Amino acid sequence: MNYWLIKSEPEMCSYADLEKSPKKTTYWDGVRNYQARNTLRDLMKKGDRCFFYHSNAEPSGIAGICEVVKEGYPDWTAFEKGHEHFDEKSDPDNPTWFMVDVKAVRPMPRLITLAELKSVKGLEKMVLLQKGSRLSVQPVTAKEWAIVCKHAGVAP
DNA sequence: GCCAACGTTGGC
């Protein structure tokens, strides 16, 4: 199993919003970055776990854990004229952008803030904590996953 | 709201 961290602005879609979605599931649309696209399209597999991270938030941090329930498929919001994520350069016959479906698994007992993560031993190399890191879909190692879960007091 | 860091675009 692989582990990931996905960022969402809670104003747009918070972890609580995901839990309130039908079947606690939503499609992860709107990623318009090639590196993140490759991860969505090629690497994220059914059953993989993701930290659900609140970015641009007060405070920012990991709010919960979710699971990939549908592997990479074309992000159709890129084809919808007028849609917030419309991209005229993405051809339905050869889509540029992809998305996955994720389902809420469990909330963190409390928000694990970015400031807090920075002080946890063993997370120094975590992509999230690297200077200038802006990737909205990023890998988490099994070790990092275990450390964060232990720190948060949830089952890995 | 500020601004540093990064990604993309486009002229050459």
Added chain:
DNA sequence: GCCAACGTTGGC
């Protein structure tokens, strides 16, 4: 292919 200009992300 280089690189300046621009747009976006996201912490603070």
